[in-house]
Amino acid sequence: MDRLRRVFFDHRRLLASVLVALAVLSAVSAVRADAPPSTGLLVAARDLPSGSTLAADDVTEVRVDPRAVPDGATTSADTLPGSQVAGPMRRGEAFTDARLLGPxxxxxxxxxxxxxxxxxxxxxxxxxxxxxDLADVVAVTRARDGAGARGVVVGEGLEVVATTTDTGDPTAPATVRVLTDREGAAALAAASEDARLSVVATAPTGIGQQ
Structure with a gap:
């Protein structure tokens, strides 16, 4: 008995360390067992302006509850660089098919x-x-005699699918991408040669009408 006591006292620090390690391991295992399942979600690494072309460092992955993954979420980070953002995105917002401009x-x-x-x-x-949004495109031309300007609607009720501003040059024209048909696209292109184009947001038919 005395020999066992001597062995215990001689190794009590080692035994205490082993017991502490076992307790920590047990606690960690319990936490892992109780942790809810998670899955990776690709999100914006920073605020992104509308029309931005994505680079690899614009994308990051976070772990979320699988139930929090939105429909249409992008699953492969390799497909995102080079894609364009269809609208402004906040840091942490998920990349989905609705947030990217593409086919x-x-x-x-x-x-x-x-x-x-x-x-x-x-x-x-x-x-x-x-x-x-729906928008009208107005072509504004100035009279040759300088008497004034004249505006003509060259695109009516066109759906906006992306907007782009050149943040590097505040004087550069902004860009709006809209849905139209081939004839409408030709009319817009022709108007841009001789006129200053303006866009005006419009309400869907029937809204605001009595």
């Missing part, structure tokens, strides 16, 4: 639908638009 924007659209790019001189007009 999918024409899915389910009538045959002949195209995406036309409208260059707008006043960036403030673009800032007032959001993806999904």
């Amino acid at each position: 999918g924007v024409l899915s389910g659209r009538p045959a002949g639908t195209v995406v036309a790019t409208v260059r707008v001189a006043d960036p403030l007009e673009v800032q007032a638009l959001s993806v999904g």
Whole structure:
């Protein structure tokens, strides 16, 4: 008995360390057992302006509850670099098919639908638009005798699918991408040669009418 006591006292520190380690291991195992399942979700690593072309460092992955993954979430980070953001995104917002501008924007659209790019001189007009808004495109020309300006609607009730502003040059034209048909796209392109284009947000038919 005395020998066992001597062995115990001689190794009590070692035994105490082993017991502490076993307790920590047991606690960690219990926490892991109780932790809810999680899955990876690709989100914006920083605030992104509308129309941004994604780089690899614009994307990060977070762990979330599988039930929190939105429909259409992008699952492969390799497919994101080079894609364009269809609207402004906040840091931490998930990348989904609805937030990216690509071939999918024409899915389910009538045959002949195209995406036309409208260059707008006043960036403030673009800032007032959001993806999904309807907009009229107005071509403004000045009379040759300088008597005044004349505006003509060259695109009516066009759906906005993306907006882009050149943040590096505040004087550069802003860009709006809209859905139209081939004839409408040709009319917009022709108007841009001789006129200053303006965009005006419009309400869907019937809204605001008595």
